[in-house]
Amino acid sequence: xxxxxxxxxxxxxxxxxxxxxxxxxxxxxxxxxxxxxxxxxxxxxxxxxxxxxxxxxxxxxxxxxxxxxxxxxxxxxxxxxxxxxxxxxxxxxxxxxxxxxxxxxxxxxxxxxxxxxxxxxxxxxxxxxxxxxxxxxxxxxxxxxxxxxxxxxxxxxxxxxxxxxxxxxxxxxxxxxxxxxxxxxxxxxxxxxxxxxxxxxxxxxxxxxxxxxxxxxxxxxxxxxxxxxxxxxxxxxxxxxxxxxxxxxxxxxxxxxxxxxxxxxxxxxxxxxxxxx
Amino acid sequence: xxxxxxxxxxxxxxxxxxxxxxxxxxxxxxxxxxxxxxxxxxxxxxxxxxxxxxxxxxxxxxxxxxxxxxxxxxxxxxxxxxxxxxxxxxxxxxxxxxxxxxxxxxxxxxxxxxxxxxxxxxxxxxxxxxxxxxxxxxxxxxxxxxxxxxxxxxxxxxxxxxxxxxxxxxxxxxxxxxxxxxxxxxxxxxxxxxxxxxxxxxxxxxxxxxxxxxxxxxxxxxxxxxxxxxxxxxxxxxxxxxxxxxxxxxxxxxxxxxxxxxxxxxxxxxxxxxxxxxxxxxxxxxxxxxxxxxxxxxxxxxxxxxxxxxxxxxxxxxxxxxxxxxxxxxxxxxxxxxxxxxxxxxxxxxxxxxxxxxxxxxxxxxxxxxxxxxxxxxxxxxxxxxxxxxxxxxxxxxxxxxxxxxxxxxxxxxxxxxxxxxxxxxxxxxxxxxxxxxxxxxxxxxxxxxxxxxxxxxxxxxxxxxxxxxxxxxxxxxxxxxxxxxxxxxxxxxxxxxxxxxxxxxxxxxxxxxxxxxxxxxxxxxxxxxxxxxxxxxxxx
Numbered sequence: 001x002x003x004x005x006x007x008x009x010x011x012x013x014x015x016x017x018x019x020x021x022x023x024x025x026x027x028x029x030x031x032x033x034x035x036x037x038x039x040x041x042x043x044x045x046x047x048x049x050x051x052x053x054x055x056x057x058x059x060x061x062x063x064x065x066x067x068x069x070x071x072x073x074x075x076x077x078x079x080x081x082x083x084x085x086x087x088x089x090x091x092x093x094x095x096x097x098x099x100x101x102x103x104x105x106x107x108x109x110x111x112x113x114x115x116x117x118x119x120x121x122x123x124x125x126x127x128x129x130x131x132x133x134x135x136x137x138x139x140x141x142x143x144x145x146x147x148x149x150x151x152x153x154x155x156x157x158x159x160x161x162x163x164x165x166x167x168x169x170x171x172x173x174x175x176x177x178x179x180x181x182x183x184x185x186x187x188x189x190x191x192x193x194x195x196x197x198x199x200x201x202x203x204x205x206x207x208x209x210x211x212x213x214x215x216x217x218x219x220x221x222x223x224x225x226x227x228x229x230x231x232x233x234x235x236x237x238x239x240x241x242x243x244x245x246x247x248x249x250x251x252x253x254x255x256x257x258x259x260x261x262x263x264x265x266x267x268x269x270x271x272x273x274x275x276x277x
Numbered sequence: 278x279x280x281x282x283x284x285x286x287x288x289x290x291x292x293x294x295x296x297x298x299x300x301x302x303x304x305x306x307x308x309x310x311x312x313x314x315x316x317x318x319x320x321x322x323x324x325x326x327x328x329x330x331x332x333x334x335x336x337x338x339x340x341x342x343x344x345x346x347x348x349x350x351x352x353x354x355x356x357x358x359x360x361x362x363x364x365x366x367x368x369x370x371x372x373x374x375x376x377x378x379x380x381x382x383x384x385x386x387x388x389x390x391x392x393x394x395x396x397x398x399x400x401x402x403x404x405x406x407x408x409x410x411x412x413x414x415x416x417x418x419x420x421x422x423x424x425x426x427x428x429x430x431x432x433x434x435x436x437x438x439x440x441x442x443x444x445x446x447x448x449x450x451x452x453x454x455x456x457x458x459x460x461x462x463x464x465x466x467x468x469x470x471x472x473x474x475x476x477x478x479x480x481x482x483x484x485x486x487x488x489x490x491x492x493x494x495x496x497x498x499x500x501x502x503x504x505x506x507x508x509x510x511x512x513x514x515x516x517x518x519x520x521x522x523x524x525x526x527x528x529x530x531x532x533x534x535x536x537x538x539x540x541x542x543x544x545x546x547x548x549x550x551x552x553x554x555x556x557x558x559x560x561x562x563x564x565x566x567x568x569x570x571x572x573x574x575x576x577x578x579x580x581x582x583x584x585x586x587x588x589x590x591x592x593x594x595x596x597x598x599x600x601x602x603x604x605x606x607x608x609x610x611x612x613x614x615x616x617x618x619x620x621x622x623x624x625x626x627x628x629x630x631x632x633x634x635x636x637x638x639x640x641x642x643x644x645x646x647x648x649x650x651x652x653x654x655x656x657x658x659x660x661x662x663x664x665x666x667x668x669x670x671x672x673x674x675x676x677x678x679x680x681x682x683x684x685x686x687x688x689x690x691x692x693x694x695x696x697x698x699x700x701x702x703x704x705x706x707x708x709x710x711x712x713x714x715x716x717x718x719x720x721x722x723x724x725x726x727x728x729x730x731x732x733x734x735x736x737x738x739x740x741x742x743x744x745x746x747x748x749x750x751x752x753x754x755x756x757x758x759x760x761x762x763x764x765x766x767x768x769x770x771x772x773x774x775x776x777x778x779x780x781x782x783x784x785x786x787x788x789x790x791x792x793x794x795x796x797x798x799x800x801x802x803x804x805x806x807x808x809x810x811x812x813x814x815x816x817x818x
Contacts, residue, residue: 165650166660168610169712173664174637183663187654 011262017255032066036222085143090150098158191267202256281484318505370445376437400499433464493805539741557616591767641713647705703734
């Protein structure tokens with residue numbers, strides 16, 4: 001499986017980019033010990049004109065490169081944690097709905113639909129606005145709007161696996177229903193869940209950026225969305241202030257999508273478009 | 278007679294890393310006008326690849342790397358794609374194994390046939406419709422005017438295959454390639470389709486390349502036979518010669534492996550019943566709502582039977598006869614609507630979920646699909662011990678027993694540490710049997726347990742079951758659609774039709790003097806029955 005993944009060039013590039021971003025985020029304090037908020041030079045310094053400030057400075061004379069590197073932390077953290085929380089809500093709900101059927105299914109699915117009928121982004125804005133913007137509330141808001149597709153996916157997968165003969169065999173072996181669900185059914189649904197999770201991290205990063213862009217980010221944490229939002233009034237005179245964070249978001253999301261694609265091809269070889277038979 | 282197709286030294290290369298370099302390695306054959314050539318072999322022998330190569334339908338990564346296929350003076354394999362396309366359908370036609378997936382589910386039958394004409398730019402729309410109707414009549418579909426308007430899902434399996442044949446015949450091809458066209462069908466339907474193909478070849482004089490794994494079918498229709506093993510034609514010749522005096526050991530082995538309907542010696546049975554089924558009913562309701570009446574299917578309708586200790590009861594019937602539902606009700610994967618399933622005095626059908634879990638070990642099942650019945654993520658040891666441990670057996674004892682059982686089913690104890698994907702279909706079925714035995718059941722329900730296997734593997738698994746029966750005194754409810762298989766293993770046979778038990782009796786009675794008309798139809802439809810009969814007569818003589 002790892003070999004199949006490694007044979008996919010796009011996926012390997014995605015992994016390399018992601019590792020680079022993670023590396024930068026982890027070493028942010030070493031690279032830019034003064035933090036992203038410190039005013040270090042004159043404002044509106046054009047990129048590539050002064051040594052030590054390759055990406056220039058913003059409206060208040062803060063280093064754009066420092067902002068990008070520290071912002072990577074927020075993006076990755078929010079992306080990962082919100083995905084984990086969304087999985088923690090979606091997987092059990094979907095699994096129970098799909099496995100037990102009947103009223104459990106009805107209840108869980110109507111509950112899921114309730115969340116699906118409200119536009120994602122609007123709900124996230126409302127939640128953040130009510131809870132006041134902190135990293136925790138933003139992460140939670142993103143998780144709350146992104147679990148319904150997980151629940152639907154897991155339900156469908158569980159229903160498909162449930163009808164396999166080895167599940168019948170497990171029933172005949174006298175295993176309890178909960179045991180069958182956790183040891184026989186769920187392990188066989190992980191591949192699509194992993195693929196979806198990798199794509200969800202990307203969406204979460206986009207959501208976080210959008211929230212910060214609207215000024216709903218955590219005021220104490222530098223983030224890519226916030227940088228673009230703050231720079232939008234000066235976009236005509238200082239293009240680099242919105243350009244570099246924009247590129248950072250684009251590249252990171254692209255990397256995650258490439259990884260997701262690669263995982264999909266590696267985990268579900270029979271669905272892969274390139275014939276390898 | 279004119280030669281329609283001649284294949285010379287065709288070889289097809291598999292991609293690197295496959296189990297052998299060539300799917301087909303240098304095979305030659307000729308088909309003349311009005312001749313039926315059967316290509317026989319087990320799965321993986323390359324018989325379908327040969328047909329796909331002719332039609333240009335090889336999967337990606339697989340390519341022809343030598344030889345010629347001359348059709349009407351041209352080498353089909355060397356033709357550019359556009360010319361091949363005009364050849365396909367119009368002069369060489371193909372029918373497939375699974376008519377449901379080969380027909381477009383969203384198009385009416387008439388439209389699909391008319392589309393064949395449209396694709397080749399022939400006739401006007403009204404003329405196309407008229408011809409479609411004529412074809413549907415020709416292949417013997419009932420009520421042609423109605424069938425034209427029907428969608429594939431509204432037809433039965435046999436009717437769909439007839440529709441497929443009508444499509445294939447639309448442009449009056451000189452060569453028809455039939456890839457296992459009757460494998461997915463019931464015996465009686467299979468007999469009708471074979472008759473249709475024989476009849477059409479006589480009327481239209483086309484050459485037929487018929488791919489099959491079933492020597493019974495070969496005996497019914499073949500003029501010439503090619504036997505393939507691992508991509509190589511090990512034997513070819515006239516049907517009579519190959520079937521009566523096979524030269525190559527592989528052919529001999531295949532022919533020996535066929536359940537010929539030779540009946541085993543009758544055995545004395547004990548009186549004490551292991552299983553008693555009394556008045557069992559199961560009705561499936563589908564659809565229905567406020568304004569519509571629900572459709573009811575009586576899958577099992579008032580069935581009563583019993584199995585003695587150490588007996589093998591064969592449950593035979595066509596698809597939809599309710600035999601699988603009955604089997605699943607006996608192990609209670611399906612809860613019956615009424616009736617009793619008495620195993621050792623307890624009524625399994627009446628137990629609550631909790632009580633049932635404690636008595637699960639009494640009846641175990643061996644499933645049809647050896648690939649779907651083992652959890653791909655669990656090692657064999659775990660598959661075999663999960664049940665006994667859940668029943669309260671100590672782990673060490675369960676593992677020792679599992680290893681012992683793997684030895685008994687002929688796999689060896691070291692199989693325990695491996696994953697299901699490391700085993701072939703036949704080996705997996707052995708694991709399935711070991712899993713059932715691990716629970717120390719009083720009765721095993723084998724649901725089409727050998728149907729998905731090649732004949733030679735089938736014979737081995739049947740041998741194993743026979744061996745286990747005599748060694749462990751197993752009682753088995755053996756569900757199958759194949760009377761030949763049932764005859765080999767069973768003491769008594771029960772015939773089901775449309776949810777009802779039609780006839781039940783000792784193997785000899787059922788085969789030699791069937792009482793019911795339906796049983797006689799089933800027996801008559803078994804492919805190659807005459808040929809097997811001749812063989813038996815010769816052996817007796």
